[in-house]
Amino acid sequence: DVLxxxxxxxxxxxxxxxxxxxxxxxxxxxxxxxxxxxxxxLQKPGQSPQLLIYRVSxxxxxVPDRFSGSGSGTDFTxxxxxxxxxxxxxxYCLQSTHFPPTFGGGTKLELK
Amino acid sequence: EVQLVESGGxxxxxxxxxxxxxxxxxxxxxxxxxxWIRQAPGKGLEWVxxxxxxxxxIYYAETVKGRFTISRDNAKNTLYLQMTSLxxxxxxxxxxxxxxxxxxxxxxxxxxxxxxx
Numbered sequence: 498d499v500l501x502x503x504x505x506x507x508x509x510x511x512x513x514x515x516x517x518x519x520x521x522x523x524x525x526x527x528x529x530x531x532x533x534x535x536x537x538x539l540q541k542p543g544q545s546p547q548l549l550i551y552r553v554s555x556x557x558x559x560v561p562d563r564f565s566g567s568g569s570g571t572d573f574t575x576x577x578x579x580x581x582x583x584x585x586x587x588x589y590c591l592q593s594t595h596f597p598p599t600f601g602g603g604t605k606l607e608l609k
Numbered sequence: 610e611v612q613l614v615e616s617g618g619x620x621x622x623x624x625x626x627x628x629x630x631x632x633x634x635x636x637x638x639x640x641x642x643x644x645w646i647r648q649a650p651g652k653g654l655e656w657v658x659x660x661x662x663x664x665x666x667i668y669y670a671e672t673v674k675g676r677f678t679i680s681r682d683n684a685k686n687t688l689y690l691q692m693t694s695l696x697x698x699x700x701x702x703x704x705x706x707x708x709x710x711x712x713x714x715x716x717x718x719x720x721x722x723x724x725x726x
Contacts, residue, residue: 545716
């Protein structure tokens with residue numbers, strides 16, 4: 498299985514600040530169809546995960562432009578600017594290029 | 610509005626069976642593949658199983674293959690997960706999720722399965 502490694506595990510932030518979360522895969526996530534199936538989710542406390550970014554850099558419906566995704570191959574980043582209280586929770590990356598789909602271990606975004 | 614509502618969870622003894630259901634609304638259920646994804650208490654996310662829109666393609670995680678069966682009834686807008694030979698390590702919150710933009714673009718609220726004697 499493809500191993501997804503997220504860093505850091507915990508990320509203290511001040512409201513209004515900017516943060517980056519890294520996600521690295523054990524093998525390239527470029528699919529034979531040319532797409533890269535790397536996605537980002539946020540799980541707020543007590544809630545189910547919600548999709549933020551799909552295929553590296555595409556914001557899902559209703560996701561504010563404070564969230565942006567980038568990267569290629571095996572190295573990906575989620576950036577959050579102007580952090581708001583509703584952004585707090587655990588962020589997960591997910592790869593679905595290779596079977597089975599695998600998630601990163603999560604990054605907890607919390608207030609300083 | 611897309612809604613996915615799971616049910617059927619509970620406390621079950623090791624080796625016993627349980628069947629989860631997920632009722633979908635707000636979209637044309639028969640047009641989408643569906644997944645089950647689970648989360649052990651305090652842990653991360655693990656993909657469990659996938660079924661295509663017409664049930665032609667079905668895939669399982671190695672950890673549940675041979676014990677779990679995913680199925681669907683498009684007339685009832687319902688996804689199922691039949692779980693047999695349950696183990697303590699199957700204890701988790703089970704989510705159903707629609708396969709759209711990604712493996713899981715919309716998630717249900719989850720249903721808890723606890724395997725313990």
